[in-house]
Structure formats: structure tokens, C-alpha cells
Amino acid sequence: MTDQVAIEPGGNGAPAAPSGRMIFEAEGVTKRFGGVNAVNGATMSIREGSITALIGPNGAGKTTFFNVITGFYKPDRGRTVYQGDQITALPPYRIARKGMVRTFQITKALEGMPVIDNMMLAAHDQPGEALRNVIFRPGAWRRREREVRKQADDLLEIFNLTKLADDYAGTLSGGQRKLLELARALMTRPRFLLLDEPMAGINPTLGRQLLDHMQSLRREVGVTFLFIEHDMEVVMNHSDRVIVMAEGRVIAEGEPHEVRSDQKVIDAYLGGTA
Numbered sequence: 001m002t003d004q005v006a007i008e009p010g011g012n013g014a015p016a017a018p019s020g021r022m023i024f025e026a027e028g029v030t031k032r033f034g035g036v037n038a039v040n041g042a043t044m045s046i047r048e049g050s051i052t053a054l055i056g057p058n059g060a061g062k063t064t065f066f067n068v069i070t071g072f073y074k075p076d077r078g079r080t081v082y083q084g085d086q087i088t089a090l091p092p093y094r095i096a097r098k099g100m101v102r103t104f105q106i107t108k109a110l111e112g113m114p115v116i117d118n119m120m121l122a123a124h125d126q127p128g129e130a131l132r133n134v135i136f137r138p139g140a141w142r143r144r145e146r147e148v149r150k151q152a153d154d155l156l157e158i159f160n161l162t163k164l165a166d167d168y169a170g171t172l173s174g175g176q177r178k179l180l181e182l183a184r185a186l187m188t189r190p191r192f193l194l195l196d197e198p199m200a201g202i203n204p205t206l207g208r209q210l211l212d213h214m215q216s217l218r219r220e221v222g223v224t225f226l227f228i229e230h231d232m233e234v235v236m237n238h239s240d241r242v243i244v245m246a247e248g249r250v251i252a253e254g255e256p257h258e259v260r261s262d263q264k265v266i267d268a269y270l271g272g273t274a
Helices: 062-069 092-097 115-121 131-136 138-158 174-186 204-221 232-238 256-260 263-270
Strands: 022-033 036-047 051-055 077-082 100-102 192-196 224-228 241-246 249-254
Touching: 022 062, 022 224, 036 062, 036 077, 036 224, 036 241, 051 062, 051 204, 051 232, 062 192, 062 224, 092 100, 115 138, 115 174, 138 174, 174 192, 174 204, 204 224, 204 232, 232 256, 241 256, 241 263, 249 256, 249 263
Parallel strands: 036 249, 051 224, 051 241, 100 192, 192 224
Antiparallel strands: 022 036, 022 077, 241 249
């Protein structure tokens, strides 16, 4: 990584390896859609500085859980705590401003805008967004815009997207959009980054780059990761801890080698007594 300062998360620094402190906790989170409990009392804790995989069969409630804890859905029951503050049912923008940011399974790039503009829009604290600052504080907003542009340029260089900065986001390949979404999320300087199937639909070369970036960000900057993934090779080789959901509940958690041999996990994937 060439420029650590450009992507440093907010606060006074972060650990390079999992600490004893929990950055996020969910307790009894429930979300119903009609008569279906998509998330049914899910409880988990995420250790600061860790890379945690959230796995489970299709329909287990993983993405719905992400949507609830990041404010896109309101829970029917339960509570969520981030860095000691209760964030249950806060709107997404307030959760993101606290440093808990997520990406989506289907990327959300603004296709009709250049890559560089997608990046710059994600940055916080831009005085130029207020008309009064444009009129009465032109120096402040221009200075901040230069800072944001440098941060965006640095991140695009890290993710090998510099040559695409002026291309429309809609022209990027699926893998390039995944990298753009991760780079754009880092414009907010997060502490806790949630990735929804980051490896889906991308070629192995870009997938390895993304995984390398995750490890570097955890090691050098201290970003904590929680990611949903179906590729068991990725899960077993690139996570410190694995949490397994089935039918909306957490049924197992532990280190990858422990979860791999857990009979409850085998039954959830294969059905019955495997």
C-alpha cells in the first residue's frame, strides 16, 4: 500500500491484529416479512481488528441481517451496539458517519458518472455542498476539494484503477466495480467494513487483489471486516473467525477449522444428518 494516510480511519488509530475489544455486538436481532422470520434472534460479537466471515446456506438471513444492522431495515426485536454506542434502528447515513460502512452484493456505482466523481461523492465534510460556503468561504471548500481529490487519487492508485478515473462507472467490468465500491467505501475512512459477497461474479485475479487489499487494510490501517461469502476456500484461508447462520439464527461460530467440522454446520448445508 502506497499511502496509508489517505485511507486512515477516523479516531486515534487502530490495532493491526484482533484485540480483546468488541467493535460490534448484535443481540437477539429479529426481522419478519409477513409470517417469515428472515432473521430470527441472531446474536454475535465482532472483535476489533478481525476479519470475520458470515456464512450459511441460501436463505439463511445473512444479507437481511446486514440490512438490519446497517439501518436499511428496522428490526422487529433486538439491539445492536457499535463501539459501545447503541445504533439500533439508526438511519444508514448516521451509522456510516460513525465509521460502520457496508458494500452490496449488487454494486451500487453511479453508472452515469465518472469513476473519480463516484469516489469524491463518498467523502465526508465537504463545505462546497452548502451554497453559503461556496459564496462566503470559497477558500475553504476549494481546499477541501483538493484534499478529497488527492484521497480519491491515492485510493484509485492502490486499487489499480487510476487509468479508469475519467471513465464512466457503467463501463467497468464486474470485478472493477467491486474494487471501486471497496475504494469508495474507504473514502469514508471506516473502522468497520461489511462486505456482501465481495468475490461474487469477479475473476480470480481481481478476487486475489481484493483479498490482498483486505489483509493489508486490516494489518496496516486496522480496519475490521465482516464479510458474507459462499466460497469456502476464501472463508477458510482468509478469515480469523467464522459465524454460521441458518434459518435466521446463528448456529455456530469459531475458528475456521472448528466450524468446518461442526456437525450442525454440515447438517445446515447438506440437510439431515450428513
